[in-house]
Amino acid sequence: MPSALPVGDPAPGDGSLPAASLAQLGERSFSFYVHVPYCSVRCGYCDFNTYTADELGPGASRATYAAQAVEEVRLARRVLGDRDLPVETVFLGGGTPTLLPPADLAAVLTAIDGEFGLAPGAEVTTESNPDSVTRADLEVLRAAGYTRVSFGVQSSVSHVLRVLDRTHDPERVPRVVEDARAAGFEQVSLDLIYGTPGESLADWDASLSAALACAPDHVSAYALIVEDGTALARQVRRGIMPMPDDDDLADKYVVADERLTAAGLGWYEVSNWGAPCRHNQAYWRGADWWGVGPGAHSHVGGTRWWNVKHPTAYAGRIAAGQSPAHAREVLDDETRRVERVLLEVRLRDGLALDVLDDDGRAAVAGVVADGRAVVEGDRLVLTPRGRLLADAVVRSLLT
Numbered sequence: 047m048p049s050a051l052p053v054g055d056p057a058p059g060d061g062s063l064p065a066a067s068l069a070q071l072g073e074r075s076f077s078f079y080v081h082v083p084y085c086s087v088r089c090g091y092c093d094f095n096t097y098t099a100d101e102l103g104p105g106a107s108r109a110t111y112a113a114q115a116v117e118e119v120r121l122a123r124r125v126l127g128d129r130d131l132p133v134e135t136v137f138l139g140g141g142t143p144t145l146l147p148p149a150d151l152a153a154v155l156t157a158i159d160g161e162f163g164l165a166p167g168a169e170v171t172t173e174s175n176p177d178s179v180t181r182a183d184l185e186v187l188r189a190a191g192y193t194r195v196s197f198g199v200q201s202s203v204s205h206v207l208r209v210l211d212r213t214h215d216p217e218r219v220p221r222v223v224e225d226a227r228a229a230g231f232e233q234v235s236l237d238l239i240y241g242t243p244g245e246s247l248a249d250w251d252a253s254l255s256a257a258l259a260c261a262p263d264h265v266s267a268y269a270l271i272v273e274d275g276t277a278l279a280r281q282v283r284r285g286i287m288p289m290p291d292d293d294d295l296a297d298k299y300v301v302a303d304e305r306l307t308a309a310g311l312g313w314y315e316v317s318n319w320g321a322p323c324r325h326n327q328a329y330w331r332g333a334d335w336w337g338v339g340p341g342a343h344s345h346v347g348g349t350r351w352w353n354v355k356h357p358t359a360y361a362g363r364i365a366a367g368q369s370p371a372h373a374r375e376v377l378d379d380e381t382r383r384v385e386r387v388l389l390e391v392r393l394r395d396g397l398a399l400d401v402l403d404d405d406g407r408a409a410v411a412g413v414v415a416d417g418r419a420v421v422e423g424d425r426l427v428l429t430p431r432g433r434l435l436a437d438a439v440v441r442s443l444l445t
Contacts, residue, residue: 054373057351061125061369064376067347071126074333077135077325078122078158080115081339082143083357084108086178089211090277091239091270095341095355096141106357112150114364115338116157121369122336123161126346132165133158134333135325137172142198144174148183152190154338159191169194169324171235174222177214181225188229194323195226196235196266202256203249206242209287211277216256223260233321235264240298241290242270250298254305264320265311267302269295296434303430314394316433330389332382340370348377387443392436396427397443406443413442 085096097106136158143151151172158164171194172187184195201207202216219236226234236257240250257265270290272279281287303313311320315330328335337344340360343352351374354360363370377385383401391397399407399421410426413419418432418439432439 052352052373052375054352054375057369057371057374059368061121061371063125063346063349067349067376068127068129070347071129071131071334073347074331075134075328076131076162077137077328077333077335078119078133078162079325079335079337079342079344080136080138080143080154081337081342082111082138082140082146083340084111084141084145086142086145087211087213088277090281091210091242091273093273093276094141097357103358106361108146110361111357112146112153114361115154117364118338118370119154119157119161119336122338125369126336131162133162133168134165135169135171135328136164137170137325139173141173142175142178143172144179144183148186148190151187151192155191164191169233171196171323171325173198175214176218176222179222179225181229184226184229184231188231193231194233194235195231196237196264196323197222197226199236199253199257200239201242201245201249202253203245206245206249206253209242209244210239219256220260223262233263234260235266235320235323236260236262238265238267238302239270240267240302241295243287243290247294247297247301251301251305254302258305258309262311262320264318264323265306266318267299267306268317269299299434300430303433312394313433316392316428316436327393330393332386332389344371348382350375350377384444388440391426391428391440391443394427396422396425399424399426402443405445409442409445413439 081095083096085098088096088098136155138151155170170192172192173196175198197219199219200210200212202219204216207216223234238253238257272282272289278287282289306319307313313319314322334346335344337353339353340357341353341355343350351371353370354363354372360370386401387397390401399410410421414421417429418435419426419428428436428439
């Protein structure tokens, strides 16, 4: 959830959507994303829309947030009408959702189920930090219907965690994974970051070993990006920290892919391995979802909108009975096609060739000839080399 919001067109105060978008409801799967914008510490590399207690100011509170989120769920029901829309996936991200009491997270899920109904076998995920949840918390969440938990591990090496401003003890990770298993969670995911200044290849290998020792169902591994406006970006600009090196990032990606694949966690998206996260797949395949919370983005039937950014502004809109939507855009067919190329080419299933225009189809031969992709049936699938150069592949297909 990046902190900067796009401009877009003004969103209606009641949250109403174009008739053409509403008419498409039910053609694709429907999901909820709930943004919980609270963190105990601001990490220096993070540019997500998050706030520590000291940064919130008056008018916003963790204690009242769940009730506000529930009101937005009810707004979603009013806006979308009485169409049968069973919710296939729910994802609570942040921030750190498990900084809220588990009863609050349960109440939000109960509201989604009560207003829309969870589809049979729905995937329900919450993000968590290893030090922000107990076994008792996890038991409450599992009883409430949460099926999947994603722990923000990032690294198992203490000096790397310090650079990232992460505060958890890496030895806590296997214990909290065990707690999630004991509570009955169906899937446990671990998030890792590689390329932190000062991280050696041996450090990264150690982090992969520690993660695999936990026998996770899913691993996300992302290259560190120095985002404008973050504390890390300021340190890089002043020469205190070096900029991540592209060759180092590539080497670490290759090591991650080799080790995760050998452990039985096959890639299904450029940065993700293991049992696929169905919620993220919904994003990548252009499904419909309603985003709840400050700065949250939504998409229904080709209309995309985003909420006001600050928790105080969000709380004020909800208290006034207004939509928290800040602005929106109606996507034309070409924009939707381009976004399909951007996202689907990153998937193991690949990109359907008929999504490409004439120029894009003409570029396929060159992409295949230089070893960045292969054609499997009617789809273009990245090779290991192509995954390292995914952005360049997209540029080739869209220019």
